[in-house]
Amino acid sequence: MFLYEKCGPLTAAHGDMRIFAPIAYPKVRHAQIVPIVHIEAFALASWFPICWHVREPRPTLVVLRSLQRDGSCQPPGSPDTATSLPLALRAYPFAVGAMNGEAAQRKLLIADAIPDQPTDVGAPIMTPEGQAGRGAQMRLRAVAAFIEAAEFTDGMTEDLCKNDLLEPWRLEFDVGSRPIVVPDLLVVRAGDFNTPKIFRFIRNFGSVAASFLGAHRISLYRAGILVQAARSAAAPPQVN
Amino acid sequence: MASNTEPIRFTAVADKQKTVWRRPKSFAIVGEISQIPLSDSELLLTSHYLPIAIDYVNDRPRVVAITNPRFQRAPAIGPNGQWLKGYLPIALRCLPFRSTPKPAENTVLEIALNLEEADEPGAPVFAADGKLSAAVNQIAALLQRLEDGKLELQRAAEKLLIADVLTPFQMTKLTSAKAAQSRSLTVDRNKFGALSNSRVAHLVRDGFLPIDLAAACIFSQRLLPMLVSVETGGAPADNRARVIHTGIDELTTAFGLDVQVDDSELFSFEQFEEVSRRYERKN
Numbered sequence: 044m045f046l047y048e049k050c051g052p053l054t055a056a057h058g059d060m061r062i063f064a065p066i067a068y069p070k071v072r073h074a075q076i077v078p079i080v081h082i083e084a085f086a087l088a089s090w091f092p093i094c095w096h097v098r099e100p101r102p103t104l105v106v107l108r109s110l111q112r113d114g115s116c117q118p119p120g121s122p123d124t125a126t127s128l129p130l131a132l133r134a135y136p137f138a139v140g141a142m143n144g145e146a147a148q149r150k151l152l153i154a155d156a157i158p159d160q161p162t163d164v165g166a167p168i169m170t171p172e173g174q175a176g177r178g179a180q181m182r183l184r185a186v187a188a189f190i191e192a193a194e195f196t197d198g199m200t201e202d203l204c205k206n207d208l209l210e211p212w213r214l215e216f217d218v219g220s221r222p223i224v225v226p227d228l229l230v231v232r233a234g235d236f237n238t239p240k241i242f243r244f245i246r247n248f249g250s251v252a253a254s255f256l257g258a259h260r261i262s263l264y265r266a267g268i269l270v271q272a273a274r275s276a277a278a279p280p281q282v283n
Numbered sequence: 284m285a286s287n288t289e290p291i292r293f294t295a296v297a298d299k300q301k302t303v304w305r306r307p308k309s310f311a312i313v314g315e316i317s318q319i320p321l322s323d324s325e326l327l328l329t330s331h332y333l334p335i336a337i338d339y340v341n342d343r344p345r346v347v348a349i350t351n352p353r354f355q356r357a358p359a360i361g362p363n364g365q366w367l368k369g370y371l372p373i374a375l376r377c378l379p380f381r382s383t384p385k386p387a388e389n390t391v392l393e394i395a396l397n398l399e400e401a402d403e404p405g406a407p408v409f410a411a412d413g414k415l416s417a418a419v420n421q422i423a424a425l426l427q428r429l430e431d432g433k434l435e436l437q438r439a440a441e442k443l444l445i446a447d448v449l450t451p452f453q454m455t456k457l458t459s460a461k462a463a464q465s466r467s468l469t470v471d472r473n474k475f476g477a478l479s480n481s482r483v484a485h486l487v488r489d490g491f492l493p494i495d496l497a498a499a500c501i502f503s504q505r506l507l508p509m510l511v512s513v514e515t516g517g518a519p520a521d522n523r524a525r526v527i528h529t530g531i532d533e534l535t536t537a538f539g540l541d542v543q544v545d546d547s548e549l550f551s552f553e554q555f556e557e558v559s560r561r562y563e564r565k566n
Contacts, residue, residue: 085502089331236491246484250476253483256491257498261327
């Protein structure tokens with residue numbers, strides 16, 4: 044998973060490890076593309092376009108936080124505003140979506156991440172009493188919510204792919220003196236929203252899928268904000 | 284500017300009472316209008332900036348964007364009457380013109396008589412040949428698009444009405460324990476979530492606009508101020524709100540942690556934020 048360069052299973056040995064506010068970690072601040080689940084679509088649609096990222100074995104539902112690969116030029120308020128953070132980043136450094144196999148074999152994974160901009164002294168994962176600290180609990184809630192929703196999210200994605208409802212979303216803009224291209228993104232084909240294919244998709248997945256598609260369509264208008272942010276950053280400074 | 288007590292007066296362009304037009308000096312009057320009609324083409328974009336509602340006019344549902352300051356968490360109009368939101372709806376963009384449906388004539392193009400005008404050179408309403416000028420023709424075409432779009436949204440709103448997913452806004456009165464119900468309606472996300480797969484699928488049988496409208500209503504509810512809420516039809520359906528068990532046995536065993544989380548299908552970041560704030564206060 045592109046958010047995590049190196050992950051390992053969480054063990055009791057991690058109990059003394061300190062974790063910090065999510066934005067203390069560079070990946071949280073700078074990740075351009077972040078995986079999400081359908082339950083956070085309405086919350087994130089006010090911040091970022093929601094689309095799919097082409098990956099194997101299937102596309103992944105994501106938010107696009109910036110046109111820039113280095114994650115700069117995010118919309119105003121992101122990533123400092125807590126409500127702009129997807130579950131995957133609220134869980135950081137605990138990993139989401141990195142678990143395969145049956146539930147019985149799942150392991151909780153933690154990224155080998157160093158907070159380069161700590162906002163405080165952090166807190167240990169485990170308290171001296173052997174309980175998960177509050178910071179760890181908050182992250183575990185985010186992991187739990189992501190995992191529980193992921194199966195349904197992946198099911199919808201698989202169905203959209205199987206029925207050829209996704210198409211490439213070509214993002215190419217001139218920013219300053221050079222073009223910016225964000226490749227490998229997919230959206231639901233606009234022309235298919237009034238076809239029997241969407242009727243069958245919603246009949247299969249219900250009102251949750253209908254709401255989700257609505258949030259996806261609403262979110263795409265945030266692409267303009269990403270372009271504005273990129274162009275503002277590239278504009279030459281005003282001379283008085 | 285039309286005064287706070289004086290409504291905007293319109294006259295048919297064809298009457299030629301005004302032959303020169305200018306843009307309005309400010310949008311301060313918009314707050315007194317309370318709501319503006321929308322076209323289907325601008326529904327989703329507008330929902331980013333203004334609460335979307337369904338009003339009842341002449342026994343027909345009408346989809347509007349609310350501009351009443353009491354229904355805005357952040358103001359739409361600045362102190363100098365400037366428009367503060369990232370999108371200006373068609374009905375406002377076309378001022379001082381508007382289209383009014385007339386039974387025998389389809390629509391009639393009208394122009395405001397008493398809107399305070401911007402300090403700019405005026406433009407002619409009519410061309411030399413007596414027809415509408417090119418600029419006014421463009422505005423008329425946009426207003427016709429608005430009329431067509433209003434009709435599409437009306438049909439979509441009727442479907443939501445029939446599906447019984449609409450509910451009034453509730454306005455909390457500081458001087459009374461009882462909330463007042465507004466005439467305007469929005470979508471109750473719990474009722475919408477309780478629709479069977481078949482019923483919700485049939486909402487999109489003739490096009491996706493009913494779902495777009497439901498989503499726009501739900502999405503834009505976050506723009507409402509604290510004193511305005513949405514009356515909901517009881518608890519979410521059983522399969523929508525459930526307690527999550529992580530299944531991460533290793534962690535629960537090692538740390539004795541019960542990570543049960545109440546997860547509604549539409550994840551409540553407000554609850555998550557409250558937990559976070561309590562954590563930060565204690566630490």
